[in-house]
Amino acid sequence: MTRNPATPLPPPKARRRLRENAALTRDQLAARVGVTRAAVREWESGRSAPRGRKREAYARLLSTLADEAAARRPEPEAVPGRKAAPAPDPTADQGARHDRAPASVPVLVAVGAGPERTAPDRSPAPAGGSAAAGEHPALTPAQAFDALYEFAAPALVRQAYLLTGRRELARESVERAFQLAWEHWPEVARDRDPAGWVRAAAYEYALSPWHRFRxxxxxxEPPPADPADRTLLNALLRLPPPHRRTLLLYDGVGLGLPETAAETEASTPAAANRLLHAREALAGQVPELADPQVLHRRLAELASVERLRASGTAEVRTGSERRARFWTRAAIAFTVALIGTTALTLSTAPTRYEPPVPPGETVRGVPPRVAQGPLSDEERELREKLRDHLQDGPQRLVPEPG
Structure with a gap:
């Protein structure tokens, strides 16, 4: 007897994004599904997954929310060079938007902010037939990965530089993130926002506290040549890592507040507070950065000044495969060593209980042993007397034959 496959669900971050875009609280969504608020929180954090009828009800509700979000989304204009959609300003009304930088500085916004901003259309043709006129042929996994890398890597390296202030670490972070994406490519390819998946992995690696021990x-590293750029970079690096990441995602990349909160794994109010504190800290050191438009433009200019280049796609895929082979062999070697050690222990271990030998103890009250010393004159005379008078002793009884 076979079991039906479980109903597919979007990733945990996408579940939370759909709920927040629909202006639903966890309590409201829990009431519609018929579960508790804690269960919804566990599902959105990825710590657990629904099962049975609850999973089907949750999947249907998320599908409905996704359809409603797609219906509310305006159709993009077919005009080249149009401006990107502005993001909400948490300091004002949630419905208000502030303008972004013009299209002349698309340094930080090349990596999209969700399914609305993705790579150019490279959808494969239906399998089992020739591609129709005007349709792209089916892409292999390597070709799809290369397309994502060429689209997202250049801007992602500049974003990592703003996070860390180190050029080599920025390139290494992006390279490791794409290596991880190639290892989990089926999962990344099916994700609604593959570029966001890679961006989150690159940010996590770039902000790892273990780099300080290297x-x-x-x-x-040498700072930027321009004093204004040097001041802005130093002000960014003084911010706490969560605040710096939130500021870069919102004012640099152009994500909305719910998307920024979901990617940083924080609530929307917490992300808004981080953004406000980061803006206040930057404005305290550079007053002109109090304007969000000026801040976005200065971040783009600072990222475009550095000549940062990512590695080649073939090199990234080869490094990922080499790294996977290394860890696979290391795991096999460790397993073999563990099995050998266990077998040696079992073969040399005693088969019965052997009581330990108790340690020696000192016995008190026994007189010390005295060795025989030289004889005195009286003792010598007595010994000679005994030897001389042996014949005067009692007669020996000698048995006689009968």
């Missing part, structure tokens, strides 16, 4: 990290 010898190369202890050596300072």
């Amino acid at each position: 010898p190369r990290h202890r050596q300072p």
Whole structure:
């Protein structure tokens, strides 16, 4: 007897994004599904997954929310060079939007903010037949990965530089993120926002606190040549990592507040507070950055000044495969060593209980053993007397034959 496959669900971050875009609280969504608020929180964080009828009801509700979001989304204009959609300003009304930088500085916004902003259309043709006129042929996994890398890597390296202030670490972060994406490529390819998946992995690696223990990290890198750029970069690096990441996603990349909160794994009010504190800290050091438009333009200019280039796609895929082979062999070697150690232990271990030998104890009250010393004159005379008078002793009884 076979079991029916479970109903597919979007990733945890997408579930939360759909709920927040529909202006639903966890309590409201829990009431519609018939579960508790804690269960919804566990599902959106990825700690657990619904099962049975609850999973089907949850999947239908998310599908309905996705259809409603697609219906509310305006159709993009077919005019080249149109401006990107502005993001909400948490300091004002949630419905208000502030303008972004013009299309002349698309340095930070090349990586999209969700399914609305993705790579150019590279959808494969239906399998089992020749491609129709005007349709793209089916892409292999390597070709699809290369297209995503060429689309997202250049801007992602500049974003990582703004996060860390280190050029080599920025390139390494992007390279490791794409290596991880190639290892999990089926999952990444089916994700609604593959570029966002890679961006989150690159940010996590770039902001890892373990980099401070690396010898190369202890050596300072040359700062930007422009004093204004140097001041802005130093002000960014003084921010706490969560605040710096939130500021870059919202004012640099152009994500909305719910998307920024979902990617940083924080609530929407927490993301808004981080953004406000980060803006206040930057405005305290550079007053002109109090304007969000000026801040976005200065971030784009600072990222475009550095000549940062990502590695080649073939090199990234080869490094990912080499890394996967290394860890696979290491896991096999560790398993073999563990099995050998266990077998050796079992073969040399005793088969019965052997009581331990108790340690020696000192016995008190026994007189010390005295060795025989030289004889005195009286003792010598007595010994000679005994030897001389042996014949005067009692007669021996000698048995006689009868």
